[in-house]
Amino acid sequence: MKVSIDDVVLPGDYCEDIVNAGEKSKVILGPGLRKEIDKVYITKSGVLRKRAPNTYWVDSYQKRYVPSRAENVIGVVVQKAGDTFRVDVGGSCTATLSYLSFEGATKKNRPEVQVGDVLYAKMLIASKDMEPELVCVDSHGKKGRLGVLNDGFVFKCSLNLVRKVLSPNCPLLNSLKNEWPFELAVGMNGRIWIKAKTMRETIAVGNAILGCEYLSDSEIKSMCTNIASLLAGHVS
Amino acid sequence: MAPVKKLELPKSVLDMKFMRKAKERKEREIENTQDHHGLYANIITSEMRHASGNFISETSFIYCEDLLEGRLSFKGMNPEIERLMEQENKTTDIDGEMQKDISDEVLFEKLDTFKKRKHSNTSTPSKQPATKKKKRLN
Known part of the structure; x- marks a missing residue:
């Protein structure tokens, strides 16, 4: 069925407004939208939203987390595996976190992270075919707001x-x-x-x-x- | 803003004896990048390059919706986080409007009284003692 902005949408619906906008300028298709040959299809049920100038996404109810890049997540360390930690973030498989991706960590000076610790970390790599990778530092090597969360x-x-x-x-x-x-x-x-x-x-x-x-x-x-x-x- | 140009050593310097290693490395770099282009040229068609057109797919909501930073602290629970929050607020404030030491209203009042005083000074100097007395009474 053909739908427009702010409608309730179902998977399989398509939106021509987005295709028309895409002919003039760059368009960002957020979660729940998919470009297929010459149409933009809906892949999640929810409400089709738009933010000026040209960002579109489907606002849907969801409890399952699918990792995606640059998101800040809360994870629980479940295993120490050599030079990485395995962190449960609620996705389909555990994420890896290198012990070097903490502020001030070196090969000799390992961060103090135990199994069972809760972490606030950023998704560095998240792709369909590989396990996601987390970091606890920003691009300048500073921890900022990331790191182990104590108590709470x-x-x-x-x-x-x-x-x-x-x-x-x-x-x-x-x-x-x-x-x-x-x-x-x-x-x-x-x-x-x-x-x-x-x-x-x-x-x-x-x-x-x-x-x-x-x-x-x-x-x-x-x-x-x-x-x-x-x-x-x-x-x- | 113009894109930052990558710094390169001049040719005369590269020709010097002690720069031989750097020169070789640069030549190798150029060779590698040229090969890279040619490697898949016959497989990747221009159609594949432009298939997505103007559509950029994003899997995350953080690029769609305007969201706050997810780590917050209030009323001095975690001073470290609160300092970061303050810094962030400051930068957004400066972007919006210039910070003022004196507000517009105060400036207007001051200027107004200043003008009046100046005016009264030049035109009717005899009245000045009277106003001064009033101020003292207040």
Whole structure:
């Protein structure tokens, strides 16, 4: 069936608007779209979205993570294999992480990473036919925000929720950030790590994030004030 | 911006005796790249080169949607991360609008009073003591 922007789409549908845009200028086809000879087909069910000037993708509900390049993910070290670590990121197979791709690591000076540690890392290579490779440094050799995450609490959620939490329009983080100290790491693989000073506060952050999946912006705001007042009442 | 040109040694320097190794390496490099092009020339057709046309496929949402950096800290939980967040905010601020030490309103008021004083100085110098007294009363 022929579809246009902001429609609900199914795999096998095609969009002529994108083909027309592609004749004039470069077009970026995001997840859920595929170019086949002279048509652009939908490969996932969801809502067809467009961002100016010419980026198109399908906003779909998904829980399965498919590794792709340059995404920041949260992984768990499952094995030390010689000079690499095997890291579970939730994909079809484990990712590899060289022990040299940490800040300040050399052959003699190995990083202190144990089996079972939680890492925040960047996908360096992610292709269909090979196992993905992670790094914990940027191109300047600095660790930046990447590395081992100590203490805290990890939970899983859908990939949509991750994108919702990280979108600049989402009021969740803005309404929580002035309430109590906490930090979080959000992986594009649907895992979120949170850490706060007490167990109550950690649970409150976790519940706030999980609760906002199907709420509108105003509902999220009221939920956050609700949680904050509950927490403040018990502490004092 | 013009693309950064790769630095190359002048030919006269390369001809010197102690530069022989560098010269040989450069020649080898040129040879290698030429071979590379020719290697698959008969297999890769121009059709294959232009098959994707104007369409660029991306498998990640991070290029489609405008997303925040995924590592955040609030209210001093992790000072290291908060410093990085602040730095990032600063760079975006500078991009948007120049940072001001004095806001527009304050500048306007100051200039206005300055002009008035100047005006009163030149035209009616006799009034000046009166205004000064008022200010003291306040």
